Amino acid sequence: MSRPLGESHKRFLQTMMVNGIIDGAKARALHRHCCETHGAHYAHDKLDEFIEVINAQLQPMFMQIRKGMSEEDGLQYHALVNMAETDVTRMSTDYADNELELFRKTMDLIVDSDNGTASSTDILNCADSLQTKKLKKRETEHVLNRLVQDKWLNEKNGDYSLSTRCIMEMEQYIRMLYQDQVKVCHICHNVALQCQMCENPTCGIKIHTPCVARYFKGRTDPRCPACEDFWPHEIPDVYRPPSSQSETQSAAKENTAPTPRSTAQTRRTRRS
Amino acid sequence: MSQRKRASNTQSSQNKGSQRWEAVLGDDEDDPSFTQPSTSQVQKGLDRLTPAQVDLKTAEVVQFIFVKDQKKFPIRRADIVKHVVKEYRNIYPEIIKRVGCVFETVFGLKLVEIDSKNHVYILINKLEQGVTASLVFPSNPKTGLLFVILSIVFMKGGVVKESMVWNTLKKLRVDQGERHEIFGDVKKVVTDEFVRQRYLEYVRIPHTEPLEFEFRWGQRADMEVSKVKLLEFIGQVRHCRLPG
Numbered sequence: 472m473s474r475p476l477g478e479s480h481k482r483f484l485q486t487m488m489v490n491g492i493i494d495g496a497k498a499r500a501l502h503r504h505c506c507e508t509h510g511a512h513y514a515h516d517k518l519d520e521f522i523e524v525i526n527a528q529l530q531p532m533f534m535q536i537r538k539g540m541s542e543e544d545g546l547q548y549h550a551l552v553n554m555a556e557t558d559v560t561r562m563s564t565d566y567a568d569n570e571l572e573l574f575r576k577t578m579d580l581i582v583d584s585d586n587g588t589a590s591s592t593d594i595l596n597c598a599d600s601l602q603t604k605k606l607k608k609r610e611t612e613h614v615l616n617r618l619v620q621d622k623w624l625n626e627k628n629g630d631y632s633l634s635t636r637c638i639m640e641m642e643q644y645i646r647m648l649y650q651d652q653v654k655v656c657h658i659c660h661n662v663a664l665q666c667q668m669c670e671n672p673t674c675g676i677k678i679h680t681p682c683v684a685r686y687f688k689g690r691t692d693p694r695c696p697a698c699e700d701f702w703p704h705e706i707p708d709v710y711r712p713p714s715s716q717s718e719t720q721s722a723a724k725e726n727t728a729p730t731p732r733s734t735a736q737t738r739r740t741r742r743s
Numbered sequence: 744m745s746q747r748k749r750a751s752n753t754q755s756s757q758n759k760g761s762q763r764w765e766a767v768l769g770d771d772e773d774d775p776s777f778t779q780p781s782t783s784q785v786q787k788g789l790d791r792l793t794p795a796q797v798d799l800k801t802a803e804v805v806q807f808i809f810v811k812d813q814k815k816f817p818i819r820r821a822d823i824v825k826h827v828v829k830e831y832r833n834i835y836p837e838i839i840k841r842v843g844c845v846f847e848t849v850f851g852l853k854l855v856e857i858d859s860k861n862h863v864y865i866l867i868n869k870l871e872q873g874v875t876a877s878l879v880f881p882s883n884p885k886t887g888l889l890f891v892i893l894s895i896v897f898m899k900g901g902v903v904k905e906s907m908v909w910n911t912l913k914k915l916r917v918d919q920g921e922r923h924e925i926f927g928d929v930k931k932v933v934t935d936e937f938v939r940q941r942y943l944e945y946v947r948i949p950h951t952e953p954l955e956f957e958f959r960w961g962q963r964a965d966m967e968v969s970k971v972k973l974l975e976f977i978g979q980v981r982h983c984r985l986p987g
Contacts, residue, residue: 481851482870488850528849532802555806 473527478509480525484551487536491622492550492636496712522549539639542587542632542665543625544710545681552640565621569603570614574623576601581633582649587664588630591615638662657697658682667704674698684709777824780833788834797834801841803827808842808854812866815940815963820862857941857962865941867966884925885932888917889942892933893968894977896943896958904948905956908933937961 476484482505487493493501502521506513522536529535533555539548566574576597580589594615598606606614615631618624623637638645642662645653656663657676666677676697678686684707687693693702780788789797807827811818823839824832831838839854846852851870857863895911896903909919917923919930926932934956937943941963948955960968 476849476851478851478870481849484850485852485868485870531798532805532845532849555802 474524476525476528477511479505479511480521480528482508483521484525484529484536487549487551492548492634492639494712495547495549498549537639539635540659540661540679540681541635542638542663542679542681543635544712545679545684546710546712548635548639550636550639552636566614566617569601569606572601572603573598573606573611573614574618577624577631578633578645581631581664582645582653584664585668587666588632591629591631594631633664638664656682658686667702669695669698669700670703671695671698671700674700680707681710683707777821777832777835779836782836785834785837788831789837792831792834797831797838797841800828800831801838801845804838804842805845808846808864808866815865815942817857817863817865817939817941820864853966855962855966865963867963871969871972885936888912888926888929888932889937890968890973890976891915892937892943892958893960893964894973896960897970897973898977902957902959905945905958908958 483501486501486505499515499518502518503513503515505511526535533553535552535554537550537552539550540546541548573594577589577594580593580597581587591612595608595611598608598611615624615626619626619631622634625632625634633641638661645662654663654666654668654677655661656666656679658678659682661679663677663679666679667683668678669676674695674697676695678696683702683704686696687702687706688709690706693706694700695702804823804827807823808818811822824835828835828838843854846854846866847869851868853867853869854864855867857865891912892908895908899907912918912929917926917929919933921929923929933943934945938945938961941961943961943964944959946957946959948957
């Protein structure tokens with residue numbers, strides 16, 4: 472479908488470039504806002520087609536707007552991802568060699584962990600043994616802050632995890648680099664870092680925490696979908712964002728639409 | 744695109760990535776060996792390449808310009824040629840034509856050569872920007888500051904003395920003498936950053952003692968900011984409130 476883009480598509484794309492990643496509700500509101508601003512035909516259930524038209528034009532530029540699920544809240548997000556480089560070198564315009572090495576090591580820790588996080592203590596230890604050039608404690612904290620600000624990492628209580636945008640953009644790279652070492656969700660088949668695991672030693676399948684919430688919702692006797700052993704972990708509630716209860720309600724919220732800046736900027740810039 | 748990074752390997756890794764980029768990419772002299780190839784040269788060059796090669800090079804230039812545009816400073820043709828186009832320089836006019844086309848048809852942006860002598864470009868937004876929207880959903884607080892100044896200049900017929908701008912800003916609790924909580928060194932932002940980004944012009948008034956300057960709209964503001972929309976904004980806002 473290689474249709475030329477209308478102004479509504481371009482506005483949507485510009486907003487994606489500024490924000491980098493937006494949640495499903497904002498994406499629907501933005502879709503509506505863009506269509507209404509430019510008098511384009513709007514149908515609330517045609518967001519995917521709308522994005523496909525944009526993606527057809529983005530493909531020669533090695534960019535795509537992709538959908539993905541957040542491991543934190545299980546919600547769907549849309550992110551503008553760069554397809555050209557399947558390595559962390561995509562970040563190398565903003566980060567020095569040793570900072571990238573630290574990021575790679577942080578990623579190693581996260582992939583290797585049980586709970587998809589790396590503690591700041593462990594990261595600081597890595598900083599001390601970098602091959603390129605060591606980073607001091609303060610420098611490490613500074614780099615980690617930037618990585619969080621630039622939406623590559625999330626931080627909670629001193630623990631770091633890969634952001635949704637990071638996983639979406641680097642999924643291919645992660646699979647290629649870590650191969651069998653990386654966990655994959657049995658339900659949705661995507662890379663699973665924050666997940667629960669079947670305790671049966673001959674089974675050991677992994678399920679994303681939000682996928683657990685959805686799959687086992689309402690079940691009093693949760694069983695592993697692969698080996699039927701009792702699922703021993705706490706089943707979280709399905710996360711409901713506070714503002715919306717249903718699809719149509721959130722789409723109607725016009726004032727949640729993010730708007731592009733008066734001048735377009737790429738998403739890579741957060742710090743001015 | 745990773746070839747670009749290889750070229751900067753000689754820099755020690757203690758340089759921040761962005762500084763390394765500036766050393767490699769910024770403020771080079773205009774490449775004296777680059778002269779615009781003729782139409783027949785371009786055609787010959789195209790004949791020797793596959794469409795896929797040309798497409799890939801186009802995509803690389805687009806990415807490069809997006810990266811360079813982050814700070815909103817003008818982009819030099821010399822940098823584009825030296826760091827991305829490279830051996831494809833004999834088809835440069837064709838590449839830049841396609842790049843311009845991509846910016847317009849896909850992103851709603853326009854690549855404008857603002858200096859045809861020094862061959863310098865800026866990337867402007869072709870989509871109409873609601874002035875109020877940019878202020879109600881500000882992603883960059885400096886936008887508010889900029890619009891206030893553009894409004895002042897506009898209301899004064901297109902040119903205004905520097906002192907008038909500072910007096911007005913002072914009433915909004917933005918003082919060039921004091922470090923602002925959000926804008927930092929306000930004088931630098933207004934007289935250096937906004938000027939380099941081509942939003943404002945900061946021009947010496949001749950024969951003034953002591954030296955005085957005046958502000959005008961810059962080329963980027965002329966192209967991007969709709970005066971009609973700005974008037975609407977001025978009409979709507981009675982008390983301009985800047986962040987902080």
